[in-house]
Amino acid sequence: xxxxxxxxxxxxxxxxxxxxxxxxxxxxxxxxxxxxxxxxxxxxxxxxxxxxxxxxxxxxxxxxxxxxxxxxxxxxxxxxxxxxxxxxxxxxxxxxxxxxxxxxxxxxxxxxxxxxxxxxxxxxxxxxxxxxxxxxxxxxxxxxxxxxxxxxxxxxxxxxxxxxxxxxxxxxxxxxxxxxxxxxxxxxxxxxxxxxxxxxxxxxxxxxxxxxxxxxxxxxxxxxxxxx
Amino acid sequence: xxxxxxxxxxxxxxxxxxxxxxxxxxxxxxxxxxxxxxxxxxxxxxxxxxxxxxxxxxxxxxxxxxxxxxxxxxxxxxxxxxxxxxxxxxxxxxxxxxxxxxxxxxxxxxxxxxxxxxxxxxxxxxxxxxxxxxxxxxxxxxxxxxxxxxxxxxxxxxxxxxxxxxxxxxxxxxxxxxxxxxxxxxxxxxxxxxxxxxxxxxxxxxxxxxxxxxxxxxxxxxxxxxxxxxxxxxxxxxxxxxxxxxxxxxxxxxxxxxxxxxxxxxxxxxxxxxxxxxxxxxxxxxxxxxxxxxxxxxx
Numbered sequence: 001x002x003x004x005x006x007x008x009x010x011x012x013x014x015x016x017x018x019x020x021x022x023x024x025x026x027x028x029x030x031x032x033x034x035x036x037x038x039x040x041x042x043x044x045x046x047x048x049x050x051x052x053x054x055x056x057x058x059x060x061x062x063x064x065x066x067x068x069x070x071x072x073x074x075x076x077x078x079x080x081x082x083x084x085x086x087x088x089x090x091x092x093x094x095x096x097x098x099x100x101x102x103x104x105x106x107x108x109x110x111x112x113x114x115x116x117x118x119x120x121x122x123x124x125x126x127x128x129x130x131x132x133x134x135x136x137x138x139x140x141x142x143x144x145x146x147x148x149x150x151x152x153x154x155x156x157x158x159x160x161x162x163x164x165x166x167x168x169x170x171x172x173x174x175x176x177x178x179x180x181x182x183x184x185x186x187x188x189x190x191x192x193x194x195x196x197x198x199x200x201x202x203x204x205x206x207x208x209x210x211x212x213x214x215x216x217x218x219x220x221x222x223x224x225x226x227x228x
Numbered sequence: 229x230x231x232x233x234x235x236x237x238x239x240x241x242x243x244x245x246x247x248x249x250x251x252x253x254x255x256x257x258x259x260x261x262x263x264x265x266x267x268x269x270x271x272x273x274x275x276x277x278x279x280x281x282x283x284x285x286x287x288x289x290x291x292x293x294x295x296x297x298x299x300x301x302x303x304x305x306x307x308x309x310x311x312x313x314x315x316x317x318x319x320x321x322x323x324x325x326x327x328x329x330x331x332x333x334x335x336x337x338x339x340x341x342x343x344x345x346x347x348x349x350x351x352x353x354x355x356x357x358x359x360x361x362x363x364x365x366x367x368x369x370x371x372x373x374x375x376x377x378x379x380x381x382x383x384x385x386x387x388x389x390x391x392x393x394x395x396x397x398x399x400x401x402x403x404x405x406x407x408x409x410x411x412x413x414x415x416x417x418x419x420x421x422x423x424x425x426x427x428x429x430x431x432x433x434x435x436x437x438x439x440x441x442x443x444x445x446x447x448x449x450x451x452x453x454x455x456x457x458x459x460x461x462x463x464x465x466x467x468x469x470x471x472x473x474x475x476x477x478x479x480x481x482x483x484x485x486x487x488x489x490x491x492x493x494x495x496x497x498x499x500x501x502x503x504x505x506x507x508x509x510x511x512x513x514x515x516x517x518x519x520x521x522x523x524x525x526x527x
Contacts (some may be wrong), residue, residue, distance in 0.1 A: 072443070079440035089435055103439040109233050126486070149464065 001027040001047065001189055002158070007057035007102070009043050009213075013037040017043035019213035023083050025191065029185045032200050034224055041193045044135060044210060048191065050074050056194040062157060075087040079107055082151030082159040086145045086166035090135040090150075094175065096122070100150045107154060121149045125179055141172035144181050145179065152183055161192040165199065177203055201226035235445075236368065243452025243496025247460075250425045257421045257516075261509055269505050270408050270471050273325035275403035276501070280492050293356040293369045294380040305353060311358055314372050325352040329445055355503040403520045410514060417514030418457060419432055422450070426524055433524050443525045450521045451514055456511025459506065466502045473498040478519040 017040045023121045025031055033041050045060055046052040050066055059066040062080055071076060076082040090099050091119040097118055104114045123144040135143050146163060149151035149212065151159055161180070177199055184190045194200060199208060200223065207222030208215055247254050285315055293311065294520075304322075309318050321333075322346045333343050358373060360366045392418055426433075436446050477494040 074438045075437070075442045077440075078438060089431070089438070091432055091435060102435075105235075105238065106230050106439050106441040106445060108435060111234070153298075164452050 001029075001062065002191075003060040004047070005058045007047065007054045009040075009047070009061065011149055016150055017213055018047075021057070021210075021213070021215055023218070024206065025189060025213065027189055029182070029189050030181075030205040031192070031197050032205055032207045032222075032224075033191065034195075034200060034207055034226065035216075036226070039210045040213045041210050042162065043162055043170065045098060045191065045193050048158070048160055049078055049083055050142045053093050079154060080156050082149050082154075082156040082157065082163045084144070084147050084159065084161040086128055086163040088135070088140075088147040090143060090146055092135055095132050095134055096127060096138070099131075099135070099146055100153050103153050104151050109154070117153050118149075120201060121153045124152075124182070125149045139172070140168050141175060142170060144172075144176055148176070148179055148183075152188070156188070158189045158191065161190065165194065170198065172200065197224040197226065200210075231444075231448075236448075239448035240452050242449035244454060246449060246453045247456050249339075253421050257418050257457045257513075260414050260417040260421070260460055261512055262464045264512065265411050265462050265465035265505050265509050266468055268508060269412050269501060271403045271410075271466050272501060272504065273469070273473065274313070275400055275407075276497070277492055278396055278399050278403075279434040282392065286519070289360070289366045289384060291358040291360070291366065291373060291382055291384040293358055293373050293382050294353040296378050296380045297353060297355065299354075299378040303378045307376060308356060310376050311356055311373055315359055316369055318357075318359045321357045323355045323357055325354050326351045328352045328355055342445050363493055366468060391484050394465045411508060414512045415519070416518045418513060420519040422454070422517050423520040426450075426520055430524055433521075437525075446525060447518060447521055450517045450525065454513040454515070455510055456513070456518025457517065458509035458511065460514065462506045462509030465505050465509070469502050470498055473501070 002023070004021055004023045007018050010016045010018075017041075021040075021044065033044060035041050043052055047054055047066075050060060050069075054067065064077055066077070085159070086200075089104065094102065098132070099117045100121060101114050104117060109117070119131075120130065120164055124132055125148055127142060130138065130142065135146065138146070144167075145224040148159075148164070159180075164180070165176055168176060173196065180190055180192065181203065205223040206220050207217065207224070209217035209222075209225060229327060295307065300308070308320055308322060309315060326347075328345065329346060329350055333341075333354075356373075358369065360369050366384055370384050374382045433446055474494055477491055477498075479492070
């Protein structure tokens with residue numbers, strides 16, 4: 001599913017973010033990425049949706065070799081990957097419905113299917129009655145649900161989440177995690193960078209710890225392992 | 229991959245919405261296009277008219293071969309044959325001294341009356357009017373004719389023709405250079421104006437890229453927006469061309485019509501010029517817009 005071999009990444013400013021990373025993630029897994037800030041978590045995550053290119057090494061995602069795909073093929077890679085961010089990245093001028101439909105318009109889905117799929121996914125994240133609201137009329141947790149809905153509306157095989165609960169209070173965070181577990185239960189691979197010790201230690205999943213650009217720990221049903 | 233018509237409509241909708249959403253930036257862009265196009269139109273009208281005049285002159289050049297006053301009738305006929313054999317000569321026409329005097333009298337108008345005195349004792353030469361097949365050959369043919377027996381002199385407006393050719397060459401080059409410079413200035417202005425509005429839209433573009441929009445998909449609304457800016461910017465210039473040229477054509481055409489100085493007729497010239505201005509406007513708009521979005525697509 002996701003295979004990284006000997007990944008090195010040095011940015012143009014000389015900062016080395018990854019220093020020889022090897023990882024193999026199977027279809028349907030739920031993986032936490034943990035580690036101190038600046039350890040290379042973000043770079044690791046960005047490699048997967050080709051926001052960042054490795055300096056050397058091979059990444060294979062769903063049988064696509066990312067080091068070989070052409071720049072103009074990148075959009076098609078991204079259609080197989082849903083991405084969720086800490087700051088939601090919703091379009092403020094568009095309603096909840098339009099924000100989600102946007103991801104389908106881009107891939108030229110038919111209006112009939114757009115309607116059907118958006119309503120389905122809104123139902124799943126429990127926001128069916130708020131379809132016409134604008135993002136700033138929603139709570140943080142609700143906005144994150146919208147961005148999750150947008151990430152999964154075209155049924156990607158992989159969902160990547162970069163600290164999805166980072167801006168949310170604990171109670172809301174549990175709700176969001178429940179949604180991710182539901183998505184995972186349908187067979188979607190989930191890769192989540194997080195700083196939340198409670199979440200990692202309570203909802204036990206595979207844990208990959210990154211420090212100084214290296215994977216220092218990779219355990220099934222692991223612990224968060226850091227004090228903060 | 230072919231775009232679905234539905235998607236195309238979506239791009240048109242988005243592009244038009246942006247025109248309205250950008251308010252004063254739109255006005256500024258259209259203003260830049262309008263100013264440029266008016267100047268471009270004036271230069272184009274000038275250059276094209278000069279061009280036409282040059283062509284008229286070029287085609288109008290004839291060599292008047294003055295025949296020796298002492299030449300006999302046989303010699304004159306022989307000379308005519310010789311001129312015809314010169315390479316590049318299209319036609320040779322004989323014009324007797326009486327014909328020439330008649331032409332002179334007519335061209336002088338009322339003052340010509342006094343020349344009628346000469347009808348009894350014509351001082352003019354018989355003339356062979358020689359035309360070159362290609363205007364550029366005029367000079368060579370003239371010098372060859374001059375060496376023939378029975379030729380007194382040749383006249384083909386040497387200086388005037390050369391100066392006009394020269395002037396036209398410069399006018400064309402300078403005019404074109406100015407038009408090109410103006411067009412690039414306008415493209416630059418538009419791309420800068422749109423760039424300002426894009427910065428506000430960069431989050432939107434970023435999100436589009438994240439959900440898998442192709443560069444083409446993102447670029448299209450900008451393409452439409454640029455096209456609209458260009459077309460809207462050409463409305464006033466076209467009105468100026470139509471109105472201005474109609475005015476010139478009706479009011480000055482007759483007063484300034486020498487044999488070769490003649491304005492291109494309103495129909496079809498004003499229409500063609502308008503179409504040209506519209507096309508240039510569209511290109512300026514599209515180019516400026518697409519150029520400004522380019523750097524936001526590199527992620």
